[in-house]
Amino acid sequence: MGVLSFRTATAADAEALRDLEQVANLAALGHVFDAREFPFPAQAVLDRWRAVLAEQSVTVDAVDGPSGLVVLAASDRTTLRHLAVHPEWWGRGVGSAAVDRAVTRIRARGVVPRLWCLVDNERALALYRRLGWDATGAERQAEWPPYPTEIEMVLQGSDRE
Numbered sequence: 001m002g003v004l005s006f007r008t009a010t011a012a013d014a015e016a017l018r019d020l021e022q023v024a025n026l027a028a029l030g031h032v033f034d035a036r037e038f039p040f041p042a043q044a045v046l047d048r049w050r051a052v053l054a055e056q057s058v059t060v061d062a063v064d065g066p067s068g069l070v071v072l073a074a075s076d077r078t079t080l081r082h083l084a085v086h087p088e089w090w091g092r093g094v095g096s097a098a099v100d101r102a103v104t105r106i107r108a109r110g111v112v113p114r115l116w117c118l119v120d121n122e123r124a125l126a127l128y129r130r131l132g133w134d135a136t137g138a139e140r141q142a143e144w145p146p147y148p149t150e151i152e153m154v155l156q157g158s159d160r161e
Contacts, residue, residue: 004097009060009072014049017060020069021045024084032120038145052081061101063094073098075106080115083124095127103155116150118142128153 009017022040025033033040052058052074058081060074065086071094074082080102085095106113115133117124138152 004063004071004094006061006063006098006101009053009062011050011053013060013062013069014046014053016069017049017053017062017072018042018046020072020086021049021082021084023086027087028123029118029121032118032148033144033146041144044144059102059105061098063098065089070094071098073102075102077109078106078111078114080106080113090123096131099127099131113155115153116140117153119149119151131155 022042022045025040026035053060055076057076058074059076060072062072063070069086070089071085072082073080080099083095083098085098103113114136115128117128119125119139133153133155136152136154140150140152141147142150
């Protein structure tokens with residue numbers, strides 16, 4: 001894999017973040033979000049990225065590749081809020097490296113790292129479990145139609161109180 005050069009995304013990256021999220025979602029979540037019935041909400045996702053990038057408490061780590069972003073990981077003070085890896089980079093450790101950066105930042109605040117993941121996102125769940133995350137039992141509906149179920153996870157061995 002080589003050394004990854006992470007940088008903090010800025011407002012100028014909003015479209016690139018949306019584009020990476022779209023390509024990753026189409027590859028990993030087509031069985032959840034059927035593109036014919038639920039087309040990718042490009043404008044709404046772009047608007048969300050603009051709002052996220054404006055939040056003072058959020059850091060978005062990104063790695064540039066030869067044809068766009070390779071990975072992104074958004075986190076706030078307590079939560080890994082979003083992770084996306086370009087499908088051409090799956091299995092190379094970039095997702096794990098991005099999660100590790102976010103976890104290090106969250107733990108430095110003395111907080112138990114948390115995240116929410118679609119119950120049907122088998123690839124992401126496998127990654128999180130391999131990295132030591134466990135489901136808490138909490139569930140909620142995702143924000144996008146068809147509103148699939150998300151589960152909350154915390155880092156294994158962390159104090160869950």
